[in-house]
Amino acid sequence: MKFRASELPLTPLSLKDTISIRTGDWKYVEPFYEEKLSPCISACPVGTDVTSCIALLAKEEFQEAAKLWKESNPFPGVCGRVCPRFCERECLRQHLGGSITIHLLERFIGDLNVDIQNKSQKTGKKMAVIGSGPAGLSCAYHLSRKGYKVTLFEKEKLLGGLLRAIPSYRLPPQIVDKEIEGILKQGIDIEINKESGKDFSLEELKQQFDAICIATGLKERKLNIRGTELFNVWSGREFLKLNNDIQNKKITVIGGGDTAIDAARVALRKGSEVFVFYRRRREDMPANPYEVEEAIEEGVNIKYLSEPLRIEKCSSFLRLFLKKKADENSEFFIDTDGVVMAVGEEREMLNNEIKDTFLCGDILTQKGTVSHAIGSGKETASLIHKYFFGEETSITLPAVVESEDLNLDYFKEEYPPEEKKRDMSQRIKDFDEIYQGLTREEVIIKEATRCFGCGKCSGCDNCYVFCPDAAIFKQDGKYIIDYDHCKGCGICMEECPRGVISMRRTEK
Numbered sequence: 001m002k003f004r005a006s007e008l009p010l011t012p013l014s015l016k017d018t019i020s021i022r023t024g025d026w027k028y029v030e031p032f033y034e035e036k037l038s039p040c041i042s043a044c045p046v047g048t049d050v051t052s053c054i055a056l057l058a059k060e061e062f063q064e065a066a067k068l069w070k071e072s073n074p075f076p077g078v079c080g081r082v083c084p085r086f087c088e089r090e091c092l093r094q095h096l097g098g099s100i101t102i103h104l105l106e107r108f109i110g111d112l113n114v115d116i117q118n119k120s121q122k123t124g125k126k127m128a129v130i131g132s133g134p135a136g137l138s139c140a141y142h143l144s145r146k147g148y149k150v151t152l153f154e155k156e157k158l159l160g161g162l163l164r165a166i167p168s169y170r171l172p173p174q175i176v177d178k179e180i181e182g183i184l185k186q187g188i189d190i191e192i193n194k195e196s197g198k199d200f201s202l203e204e205l206k207q208q209f210d211a212i213c214i215a216t217g218l219k220e221r222k223l224n225i226r227g228t229e230l231f232n233v234w235s236g237r238e239f240l241k242l243n244n245d246i247q248n249k250k251i252t253v254i255g256g257g258d259t260a261i262d263a264a265r266v267a268l269r270k271g272s273e274v275f276v277f278y279r280r281r282r283e284d285m286p287a288n289p290y291e292v293e294e295a296i297e298e299g300v301n302i303k304y305l306s307e308p309l310r311i312e313k314c315s316s317f318l319r320l321f322l323k324k325k326a327d328e329n330s331e332f333f334i335d336t337d338g339v340v341m342a343v344g345e346e347r348e349m350l351n352n353e354i355k356d357t358f359l360c361g362d363i364l365t366q367k368g369t370v371s372h373a374i375g376s377g378k379e380t381a382s383l384i385h386k387y388f389f390g391e392e393t394s395i396t397l398p399a400v401v402e403s404e405d406l407n408l409d410y411f412k413e414e415y416p417p418e419e420k421k422r423d424m425s426q427r428i429k430d431f432d433e434i435y436q437g438l439t440r441e442e443v444i445i446k447e448a449t450r451c452f453g454c455g456k457c458s459g460c461d462n463c464y465v466f467c468p469d470a471a472i473f474k475q476d477g478k479y480i481i482d483y484d485h486c487k488g489c490g491i492c493m494e495e496c497p498r499g500v501i502s503m504r505r506t507e508k
């Protein structure tokens with residue numbers, strides 16, 4: 001049916017155009033851009049900007065990615081191999097194909113061996129750091145990059161602390177050497193074979209330095225049972241340092257942490273038959289679950305809920321007595337050629353009442369991971385800087401992206417590359433590294449481009465394209481909301497793949 005204009009009912013007609021009518025005044029909620037923290041960054045004990053580094057890798061800007069990573073963590077090669085991967089557990093990609101294998105990208109970055117320069121302005125302050133494990137080295141690195149003159153004291157001949165105890169099939173020593181070299185290039189002085197409390201006292205150091213940081217780690221816990229003093233009964237760390245011939249021997253390990261599992265796998269590689277006794281259940285073991293899995297696969301026998309009672313010397317072997325947990329009458333024994341006691345660590349009593357003294361790493365946090373030690377060293381360096389020079393620019397931490405903040409319609413289901421592992425029959429014959437890293441192509445094509453980039457604007461234009469009121473503009477590569485005409489419909493937020501747009505109440 002057709003009408004003539006004169007037959008139509010009267011309708012209100014605006015004499016102005018839509019630009020001059022402030023339709024935006026109608027809204028009571030409005031969108032705003034807010035870059036958020038991705039869950040991987042929030043879970044990382046070092047706080048590395050993982051998403052920005054991965055975005056650089058995806059653009060093949062490898063050097064830039066490595067430099068950015070090393071701004072916060074000077075040990076990507078180490079952490080890429082041994083960190084328990086807190087980041088990957090939180091990665092939102094796990095809902096669409098599988099978490100990004102961040103450890104492999106980190107390892108790739110580490111293996112590029114990119115050094116970063118120290119361009120800091122000197123503060124004139126002198127710091128002593130005692131202990132050269134990952135915590136002490138990280139603290140020294142960050143202090144040096146803030147302009148402090150740092151001297152690192154280490155009681156051993158080699159720097160690296162417990163990184164040196166991790167067997168080479170998981171962490172080749174040359175990776176540790178290379179990354180320590182990069183740290184020392186920041187301008188750190190070292191004093192090796194110098195033990196505090198023996199070769200010097202804290203009071204003496206106080207005369208020469210403005211402050212001291214103690215990063216001496218934890219000492220091994222001893223089991224209070226009969227027979228631990230016998231020949232061929234070792235502590236976990238002791239055993240891992242030994243260059244002993246235990247071909248065709250039977251070795252028994254007590255414990256369920258990283259040290260116990262490493263001792264067992266080392267013994268296995270040296271040609272022994274290996275038994276591990278742990279007092280709790282498998283799911284309670286502090287060691288990394290995939291390493292327990294691999295140890296079993298390699299032939300280590302693990303018995304759970306078993307507690308050691310005593311060790312006795314028999315003619316040419318040792319007899320280890322145990323009992324089933326919570327059952328006094330369940331005593332049993334195993335005959336063995338050697339016993340490794342790897343039953344955890346404890347803190348040494350410390351008098352840290354001394355003024356201008358700080359702590360970092362395991363001795364402070366007792367977290368027992370390399371990345372926590374590195375993060376703690378970094379945090380203590382910031383604390384020391386704040387102590388001398390007041391507040392560092394305070395940073396309010398942004399919100400963490402949650403799964404529902406993302407629009408998964410914009411991402412395809414894609415799977416991580418398979419991790420290349422040496423065949424079991426080969427790997428138990430030597431101490432060569434078990435896992436291989438990713439190739440350049442795998443980094444760019446498979447992994448880095450799979451990252452959602454949670455919380456970071458990638459400039460995809462969705463907000464700009466979908467806004468029904470054309471109330472979003474682009475200026476110098478940035479999006480600007482025209483609040484005079486935005487009606488607060490929230491479509492931009494809905495269509496943002498990465499959760500960068502949030503809504504807030506409009507102030508009237």
Ligand SMILES: Cc1cc2nc3c(=O)[nH]c(=O)nc-3n(C[C@H](O)[C@H](O)[C@H](O)COP(=O)(O)OP(=O)(O)OC[C@H]3O[C@@H](n4cnc5c(N)ncnc54)[C@H](O)[C@@H]3O)c2cc1C
Nearest residue numbers: 131133134135155161162196216217361362368369370373
């Ligand atoms: C066998 C083994 C396997 C491990 N595997 C893993 C793993 O896969 N992943 C993981 O994240 N973590 C692992 N860990 C734990 C990790 O190595 C530690 O949590 C981490 O090294 C702690 O760092 P730190 O710097 O606080 O202390 P440490 O690494 O213990 O370093 C302390 C340093 O201080 C020095 N020192 C001590 N006393 C003095 C003194 N009086 N004067 C001067 N110097 C002193 C020591 O010689 C040492 O170099 C493993 C540990 C072991 C033993």
